[in-house]
Amino acid sequence: MDVALFITCLSDTFYPRAGDAIVRVLRHFGCRVHFPAGQTCCGQPAFNSGFHRAAAVLIRRMATVFEPFTHVVTPSASCAAMVKQHGPPLLADDPGAHAASVRLAEKTWEFCTFLRDRLNVDIAAHLQAREPVTFHYPCHARSIYGLDDLRAWLSRLDVRPPARTDLCCGFGGLFAVEFPELSAAMLGDKLDELAATGARLVICNESACTLQMAGGAHRRGLPLRFKHLAELLAESLGLMEAAA
Amino acid sequence: MSTDPQPPLTAAETPGGTGPLDAFLHALRRRTEAAPHPTPLPDRSNAALRAVRPAEELAARFAAEATAAGCVVHRVTEANWLAAAKDIVGSLSARLVLVQPQPGTALTAERAAALADALATAGRSAVSKWDDDTLFNCDAAVTGVVAAIAETGTLVCVSGPAAARGASLIPPVHIALLDRTQIVGDLFDYFDRLANTGSPANINLITGPSKTADIEGILITGVHGPGVVHVLLLE
Amino acid sequence: MSRTGDLRARIAAATTDRRVVNAVHLAAWRKVDARAESFAKLPHVEALRDKAAQIRQHVIENLPRYLECFVERATALGAQVHFAPDGAAACRTIAQIAAARGLSLAVKGKSMTSEEIGLNVALEATGVRVVETDLGEFIVQIDHDRPSHIITPIIHKDRRQVARAMAREFGCPYTEDPAELTKIARRHLRDIFRRCDLGITGVNLGVAETGTLCLITNEGNGRMTITRPRVHVALLGIDKIVPRLTDLPIFLKLLARSSTGQPMGAYTTLINGPKRPDDPDGPGELHVVLLDNGRSDILTGPLREVLRCVRCGACLNACPAYRNIGGHAYSSVYPGPIGSLLSPLLYGHAYDDLARVSSLCGACRLACPVQIDIPELLVRLRALACTRQPRAKRVLLRLWQWAMQTPWAYRLGQRLMRFLPDDGGGWTRHGPGLLRAWTDTRDLPCPAVRSFRSIWENELRDEH
Ligand code: SF4
Numbered sequence: 001m002d003v004a005l006f007i008t009c010l011s012d013t014f015y016p017r018a019g020d021a022i023v024r025v026l027r028h029f030g031c032r033v034h035f036p037a038g039q040t041c042c043g044q045p046a047f048n049s050g051f052h053r054a055a056a057v058l059i060r061r062m063a064t065v066f067e068p069f070t071h072v073v074t075p076s077a078s079c080a081a082m083v084k085q086h087g088p089p090l091l092a093d094d095p096g097a098h099a100a101s102v103r104l105a106e107k108t109w110e111f112c113t114f115l116r117d118r119l120n121v122d123i124a125a126h127l128q129a130r131e132p133v134t135f136h137y138p139c140h141a142r143s144i145y146g147l148d149d150l151r152a153w154l155s156r157l158d159v160r161p162p163a164r165t166d167l168c169c170g171f172g173g174l175f176a177v178e179f180p181e182l183s184a185a186m187l188g189d190k191l192d193e194l195a196a197t198g199a200r201l202v203i204c205n206e207s208a209c210t211l212q213m214a215g216g217a218h219r220r221g222l223p224l225r226f227k228h229l230a231e232l233l234a235e236s237l238g239l240m241e242a243a244a
Numbered sequence: 245m246s247t248d249p250q251p252p253l254t255a256a257e258t259p260g261g262t263g264p265l266d267a268f269l270h271a272l273r274r275r276t277e278a279a280p281h282p283t284p285l286p287d288r289s290n291a292a293l294r295a296v297r298p299a300e301e302l303a304a305r306f307a308a309e310a311t312a313a314g315c316v317v318h319r320v321t322e323a324n325w326l327a328a329a330k331d332i333v334g335s336l337s338a339r340l341v342l343v344q345p346q347p348g349t350a351l352t353a354e355r356a357a358a359l360a361d362a363l364a365t366a367g368r369s370a371v372s373k374w375d376d377d378t379l380f381n382c383d384a385a386v387t388g389v390v391a392a393i394a395e396t397g398t399l400v401c402v403s404g405p406a407a408a409r410g411a412s413l414i415p416p417v418h419i420a421l422l423d424r425t426q427i428v429g430d431l432f433d434y435f436d437r438l439a440n441t442g443s444p445a446n447i448n449l450i451t452g453p454s455k456t457a458d459i460e461g462i463l464i465t466g467v468h469g470p471g472v473v474h475v476l477l478l479e
Numbered sequence: 480m481s482r483t484g485d486l487r488a489r490i491a492a493a494t495t496d497r498r499v500v501n502a503v504h505l506a507a508w509r510k511v512d513a514r515a516e517s518f519a520k521l522p523h524v525e526a527l528r529d530k531a532a533q534i535r536q537h538v539i540e541n542l543p544r545y546l547e548c549f550v551e552r553a554t555a556l557g558a559q560v561h562f563a564p565d566g567a568a569a570c571r572t573i574a575q576i577a578a579a580r581g582l583s584l585a586v587k588g589k590s591m592t593s594e595e596i597g598l599n600v601a602l603e604a605t606g607v608r609v610v611e612t613d614l615g616e617f618i619v620q621i622d623h624d625r626p627s628h629i630i631t632p633i634i635h636k637d638r639r640q641v642a643r644a645m646a647r648e649f650g651c652p653y654t655e656d657p658a659e660l661t662k663i664a665r666r667h668l669r670d671i672f673r674r675c676d677l678g679i680t681g682v683n684l685g686v687a688e689t690g691t692l693c694l695i696t697n698e699g700n701g702r703m704t705i706t707r708p709r710v711h712v713a714l715l716g717i718d719k720i721v722p723r724l725t726d727l728p729i730f731l732k733l734l735a736r737s738s739t740g741q742p743m744g745a746y747t748t749l750i751n752g753p754k755r756p757d758d759p760d761g762p763g764e765l766h767v768v769l770l771d772n773g774r775s776d777i778l779t780g781p782l783r784e785v786l787r788c789v790r791c792g793a794c795l796n797a798c799p800a801y802r803n804i805g806g807h808a809y810s811s812v813y814p815g816p817i818g819s820l821l822s823p824l825l826y827g828h829a830y831d832d833l834a835r836v837s838s839l840c841g842a843c844r845l846a847c848p849v850q851i852d853i854p855e856l857l858v859r860l861r862a863l864a865c866t867r868q869p870r871a872k873r874v875l876l877r878l879w880q881w882a883m884q885t886p887w888a889y890r891l892g893q894r895l896m897r898f899l900p901d902d903g904g905g906w907t908r909h910g911p912g913l914l915r916a917w918t919d920t921r922d923l924p925c926p927a928v929r930s931f932r933s934i935w936e937n938e939l940r941d942e943h
Binding site: 046052181182 | 487490491493494495500799800802803804834835836837838839840841842845858860861862863864865868876877879880882883884886889893896906908913916917919920921922923924926927929930931932934935936939940
């Protein structure tokens with residue numbers, strides 16, 4: 001199966017290891033992976049911030065960049081949601097671009113759901129970890145996969161769920177810099193929850209949330225480490241060295 | 245999706261009057277565009293959404309829910325309800341008790357008279373009037389109810405020529421006499437019935453005592469309404 | 480409050496008021512948990528929410544017809560219906576009702592609609608004394624404060640603050656015991672209830688088919704307010720209508736559970752007109768003041784779903800932003816997620832930026848009994864206001880958009896980020912310029928030594 005990776009701007013810049021892991025895992029399960037080099041950002045920050053014209057331009061661009069491929073896989077549920085849900089309505093006025101954005105929406109997958117639904121991989125069965133894990137459930141992933149999926153995927157590990165599993169990390173795109181004190185206060189609540197689990201490895205499938213939580217944890221001196229599920233999976237399958 | 249045979253409402257389509265409200269409605273009608281995907285009015289029947297199964301034992305469910313809501317439920321019979329009522333009044337060391345018989349409730353004129361006698365022999369005065377001094381000074385009020393709802397442990401009191409709204413509200417203790425046949429299962433059942441009967445001016449669905457959690461979320465009972473609600477459930 | 484700067488400063492300050500933040504956290508979480516517990520026990524809860532949402536949506540799409548019907552039926556029951564296009568008109572109408580009948584002591588049930596129009600101040604200016612009777616609102620009134628939650632007005636206060644206010648106002652011995660404090664308020668208000676001649680309440684929902692008003696309270700103050708005075712004025716937003724009497728129980732099942740986790744409020748009162756001639760007590764006159772105050776503009780605009788709201792307050796409790804700043808930071812009668820939508824719509828562009836005070840986490844949407852997609856509407860509101868964002872922000876955005884359209888500029892941007900100061904461990908602790916908004920409160924990881932695209936180019940592409 002041919003798959004194009006949509007790495008997202010944040011993972012490309014800050015968390016390339018997740019992309020590396022995704023490529024290895026997809027290849028492991030028999031996919032041919034492509035990386036269209038023209039890709040940049042899906043426009044989500046602009047969209048959430050209300051700048052819909054800018055978002056429309058970028059979605060249109062995305063549709064063109066990925067036009068040649070039959071499947072598009074991304075590590076980020078929120079970027080997948082941007083492409084799948086918010087993209088097409090932005091181009092409603094331009095039938096050609098709209099049709100292209102609908103095609104993009106239909107073939108775009110968040111990585112874990114692609115493994116589960118397209119490749120029929122039993123994610124839980126492949127995962128291993130030498131230490132207790134906890135997880136962050138990215139708010140924007142709600143519309144793509146349910147809360148219980150992430151928990152179920154980790155179920156064979158020593159998983160220590162936070163008491164309030166669906167608490168927001170406080171990132172919220174431009175919100176994080178428009179109202180940084182509030183964003184940080186919300187982050188504080190989140191880190192309290194994570195720290196209370198006793199686990200030091202946090203599975204988080206959203207690089208924006210990881211940016212926020214890791215930055216907060218480092219500032220507070222909390223010994224938390226963050227990984228995308230793809231990284232843990234690649235390590236479990238022996239496709240990658242376990243990272244420190 | 246609506247299965248109502250006809251539009252449920254018969255609002256006049258042309259504004260007859262000339263007041264500001266009519267002008268406003270007229271303008272609003274002009275401004276309101278039809279929605280591209282109009283939302284239909286859902287079916288009137290709520291039968292599929294009931295919380296209480298028709299077969300459920302209603303008196304038991306009512307007693308459990310009313311207790312959870314903070315009422316004190318006494319399951320009594322025709323033979324011992326008077327004694328139970330007397331005991332409650334005695335335990336309150338209440339002197340002045342408002343007894344309010346009401347047609348359509350279990351507190352019939354005969355029962356009220358019997359209760360007044362029983363209280364009098366126990367040294368309490370029972371009155372049946374609604375002046376402010378009585379309402380604000382009596383220690384408890386005994387009333388009937390027109391219905392009760394098992395799902396939520398709710399008592400229904402309505403206004404009428406023989407029933408002051410203040411009786412179940414102003415005295416610090418409310419003692420309600422309820423016949424088990426008056427209990428309906430679900431909140432939906434009560435409203436179905438209400439929709440088919442004429443409505444008094446004031447209908448109160450009473451669920452437990454008066455309460456507040458305004459200060460630090462701590463539950464306090466008896467703010468403005470009764471702090472204690474006794475239900476005598478006649479089986 | 481037109482500039483984001485003011486709002487940001489106010490919000491920043493609110494996050495540091497530990498006493499308020501702790502009080503709000505505690506109370507809001509308690510309500511969130513109580514709500515979750517009671518919803519878990521309610522059969523068909525999602526179907527109930529579906530139906531509630533659908534009924535409300537249907538009503539706002541067909542409002543003129545239902546309002547007309549409501550007015551006709553309420554009038555037939557003996558109510559006098561007035562229409563107020565805005566808050567000032569509503570205040571005037573109520574003041575006239577009072578003046579024409581010589582009413583001078585008004586008791587009030589908790590009503591956000593009356594807060595919205597500033598009714599107390601307006602009535603007091605005409606010589607009518609207005610006494611709040613909900614315990615929380617009563618404390619707000621004697622403490623010259625403002626409510627900070629639409630259901631729990633003093634969620635921001637702890638018992639010590641209440642105790643001080645009570646002791647100051649009534650000269651009674653100082654006590655912090657909530658039960659004692661409640662008793663003091665009760666004693667004071669009993670006397671008022673014996674003497675009052677005008678009762679003012681909001682309305683939870685009006686029923687078009689029957690002209691019935693539904694009012695839910697827990698303390699019994701609402702019942703007192705519509706029982707004791709000889710005149711009852713009910714203030715009803717034009718949006719608060721359901722078509723049929725049998726629709727009410729759907730909302731009753733959801734409302735108290737959403738607000739406080741109770742299966743039912745202590746008192747749900749259905750009002751069918753004023754006292755009947757042979758009723759022993761109750762108000763001889765019932766006036767319904769139908770308030771527009773911007774609602775019809777919302778109704779005919781692109782965010783009309785917001786009018787489904789039944790003011791249960793669940794979205795406030797569920798909101799992590801609200802919990803960390805409390806209600807006052809919003810500077811609006813309606814705080815929290817629903818307030819961030821309603822305030823700009825009701826009060827104008829000065830409140831636009833409230834729509835930005837949200838991480839769009841969606842906890843509000845999950846809590847809302849009528850399924851308002853609050854994050855979606857917030858984004859829509861941001862979009863409507865985006866041309867009014869500060870110029871600098873718009874220019875930056877344009878620049879960013881250009882970079883994202885231009886792969887070489889995007890790659891250049893990635894490379895430039897490597898020049899951010901590194902603390903030696905791969906973290907930026909003090910970002911320059913705009914990045915300070917991030918690094919003042921969090922560290923920023925330095926970009927990866929090699930971006931994904933460079934790993935791909937150099938290793939992954941050819942590896943198999
Ligand atoms: S928006 Fe929904 S959750 Fe918020 S107050 Fe209104 S009805 Fe309740």
